[in-house]
Amino acid sequence: NAGVTQTPKFQVLKTGQSMTLQCAQDMNHNSMYWYRQDPGMGLRLIYYSASEGTTDKGEVPNGYNVSRLNKREFSLRLESAAPSQTSVYFCASSEGLGGATDTQYFGPGTRLTVL
Amino acid sequence: AQSVTQLGSHVSVSEGALVLLRCNYSSSVPPYLFWYVQYPNQGLQLLLKYTTGATLVKGINGFEAEFKKSETSFHLTKPSAHMSDAAEYFCAVSDTGRRALTFGSGTRLQVQP
Numbered sequence: 001n002a003g004v005t006q007t008p009k010f011q012v013l014k015t016g017q018s019m020t021l022q023c024a025q026d027m028n029h030n031s032m033y034w035y036r037q038d039p040g041m042g043l044r045l046i047y048y049s050a051s052e053g054t055t056d057k058g059e060v061p062n063g064y065n066v067s068r069l070n071k072r073e074f075s076l077r078l079e080s081a082a083p084s085q086t087s088v089y090f091c092a093s094s095e096g097l098g099g100a101t102d103t104q105y106f107g108p109g110t111r112l113t114v115l
Numbered sequence: 116a117q118s119v120t121q122l123g124s125h126v127s128v129s130e131g132a133l134v135l136l137r138c139n140y141s142s143s144v145p146p147y148l149f150w151y152v153q154y155p156n157q158g159l160q161l162l163l164k165y166t167t168g169a170t171l172v173k174g175i176n177g178f179e180a181e182f183k184k185s186e187t188s189f190h191l192t193k194p195s196a197h198m199s200d201a202a203e204y205f206c207a208v209s210d211t212g213r214r215a216l217t218f219g220s221g222t223r224l225q226v227q228p
Contacts, residue, residue: 040221043218104159
């Protein structure tokens with residue numbers, strides 16, 4: 001099993017450009033998550049999906065959209081990138097329907113720089 | 116609202132010394148508590164978690180943590196540090212009704228030879 005995979009690993013954008021971060025998991029998990037990690041701030045939840053066809057906002061959703069394409073894939077889109085979105089983005093998945101005790105499994109991250 | 120405070124953004128220990136990483140939380144309901152580790156250029160992986168039952172929780176790689184409700188703490192310990200323990204450690208909290216974790220800001224552990 002590959003676990004949680006993310007593409008691309010690195011990306012540089014100019015302000016105003018758009019892009020989609022891809023995430024896939026092969027563990028047949030129900031829930032998927034997108035976090036951003038900034039220095040000194042830990043991880044903050046952007047969006048999550050408790051099951052195929054459902055998505056919910058997290059702590060910092062502004063400037064982002066998500067799509068739960070199927071059970072395996074959960075993409076994050078930046079429509080008009082801003083320098084404040086420079087960060088490392090992590091996708092995660094968990095077996096349950098987003099329960100509070102679920103163990104989350106993380107991908108390797110995408111390092112995004114917006115100039 | 117929940118919050119997590121990790122005291123010390125950087126901790127340095129000698130190889131073979133005790134590792135103690137501190138985590139305090141605030142939650143209005145009984146919490147579920149997690150420690151995750153992040154090795155350089157990798158995603159996070161679960162070290163251990165407390166949900167219910169025994170308050171001393173053992174995890175992978177010789178780490179353990181004790182839930183102390185009276186102190187609202189969930190400190191992570193390891194009796195003897197190894198060079199391979201050098202990483203960043205995150206404490207996180209959740210509770211019934213929430214679907215996501217609230218993370219602390221992380222503690223970077225350095226192990227000196």
